[in-house]
Amino acid sequence: xxxxxxxxxxxxxxxxxxxxxxxxxxxxxxxxxxxxxxxxxxxxxxxxxxxxxxxxxxxxxxxxxxxxxxxxxxxxxxxxxxxxxxxxxxxxxxxxxxxxxxxxxxxxxxxxxxxxxxxxxxxxxxxxxxxxxxxxxxxxxxxxxxxxxxxxxxxxxxxxxxxxxxxxxxxxxxxxxxxxxxxxxxxxxxxxxxxxxxxxxxxxxxxxxxxxxxxxxxxxxxxxxxxxxxxxxxxxxxxxxxxxxxxxxxxxxxxxxxxxxxxxxx
Amino acid sequence: xxxxxxxxxxxxxxxxxxxxxxxxxxxxxxxxxxxxxxxxxxxxxxxxxxxxxxxxxxxxxxxxxxxxxxxxxxxxxxxxxxxxxxxxxxxxxxxxxxxxxxxxxxxxxxxxxxxxxxxxxxxxxxxxxxxxxxxxxxxxxxxxxxxxxxxxxxxxxxxxxxxxxxxxxxxxxxxxxxxx
Numbered sequence: 001x002x003x004x005x006x007x008x009x010x011x012x013x014x015x016x017x018x019x020x021x022x023x024x025x026x027x028x029x030x031x032x033x034x035x036x037x038x039x040x041x042x043x044x045x046x047x048x049x050x051x052x053x054x055x056x057x058x059x060x061x062x063x064x065x066x067x068x069x070x071x072x073x074x075x076x077x078x079x080x081x082x083x084x085x086x087x088x089x090x091x092x093x094x095x096x097x098x099x100x101x102x103x104x105x106x107x108x109x110x111x112x113x114x115x116x117x118x119x120x121x122x123x124x125x126x127x128x129x130x131x132x133x134x135x136x137x138x139x140x141x142x143x144x145x146x147x148x149x150x151x152x153x154x155x156x157x158x159x160x161x162x163x164x165x166x167x168x169x170x171x172x173x174x175x176x177x178x179x180x181x182x183x184x185x186x187x188x189x190x191x192x193x194x195x196x197x198x199x200x201x202x203x204x205x206x207x208x209x210x211x212x213x214x215x216x217x218x219x220x221x222x223x224x225x226x227x228x229x230x231x232x233x234x235x236x237x238x239x240x241x242x243x244x245x246x247x248x249x250x251x252x253x254x255x256x257x258x259x260x261x262x263x264x265x266x
Numbered sequence: 267x268x269x270x271x272x273x274x275x276x277x278x279x280x281x282x283x284x285x286x287x288x289x290x291x292x293x294x295x296x297x298x299x300x301x302x303x304x305x306x307x308x309x310x311x312x313x314x315x316x317x318x319x320x321x322x323x324x325x326x327x328x329x330x331x332x333x334x335x336x337x338x339x340x341x342x343x344x345x346x347x348x349x350x351x352x353x354x355x356x357x358x359x360x361x362x363x364x365x366x367x368x369x370x371x372x373x374x375x376x377x378x379x380x381x382x383x384x385x386x387x388x389x390x391x392x393x394x395x396x397x398x399x400x401x402x403x404x405x406x407x408x409x410x411x412x413x414x415x416x417x418x419x420x421x422x423x424x425x426x427x428x429x430x431x432x433x434x435x436x437x438x439x440x441x442x443x444x445x446x
Contacts, residue, residue: 076348080403111403116402123343127331160327167333197430205435205439208435215276216443
């Protein structure tokens, strides 16, 4: 199983984007995604491409690293480009037997490909320029105001930290149980579906029960040390918005307004 | 929220992360098949609606913030906004519905498990195909052919597996921890 389980994709360099507040980055990415979905012709897509390239250059993350994030979607880009190019009705530009490519189809293919590449490329910047810990802090702070309507911001952040801590432990445990059962004659590989699901019982039952046991021990340990939730808790890293954060938020919002204006009023 | 509930939910999201790493590719399609959905069914069946859904929310958030918990060790916002991200959002609702149906029927038999997990499967695919259609600008038929058709047989197999395992694991866990 996962032997090289590296935690996080953070790319450690110093850049104007790296030093932004995590809350700024989370908000900016979402505003940019909305703006991206407002693009609908060559001019507006050109604008979003330029805006994304500026962000990528500012982040000082090498283009190669971002291209790596794009690898899983290449096949989607190809499939949908083909579907759009061949199946959109409109003015015919090329024909081969029953297959015909239309002008509208080609445009649609280019737009969808652009949208997908920009969507994945820019959203990969978020985790490339921010550590998981500061993203968790940022989320806790963004969700903080929703506590009144019952959204457990602090509890969510705490559960994420606990999950993070226990993933390697449970991986090891799975490995151990599998080996123990195989040494007793269990067979996880061969056999039909019924045999395979029966073989999973002696793996999953101990795994689930051990997860519960660990949970019980950890809950007891937390109570014994006086854990009582987020109320009145202080923290080592305090998030502070700087002027660069407000400027970035302003720029991205201006871009959204501009894209909306171009779409509906020009 | 009780501390113990919190910890149990956290451990189930870790468990989902671990089971998501067992995956194998399917020919002619860009989406791999994993034990991820089986983990979702079992989380819903063992933890129930509210805690099950919460465990999957925590799972998505840990992935969103860069931990390689999604299938094939992927992580980050790109996975969630990509064409196949809808299936992952579907997990939360699937776990909730599975938990609700099982809680509603009291004891869990193979048949209620089957009913609950089929409902869960439907929810996952409605959201999955929906996002595929929206992001790639496809027609519903095209999205269905790319995003659902190639997997249906295997998914039905996993539903049957989930129904069989769900009852057994819930019983085994309740034997040891009656106050779940």
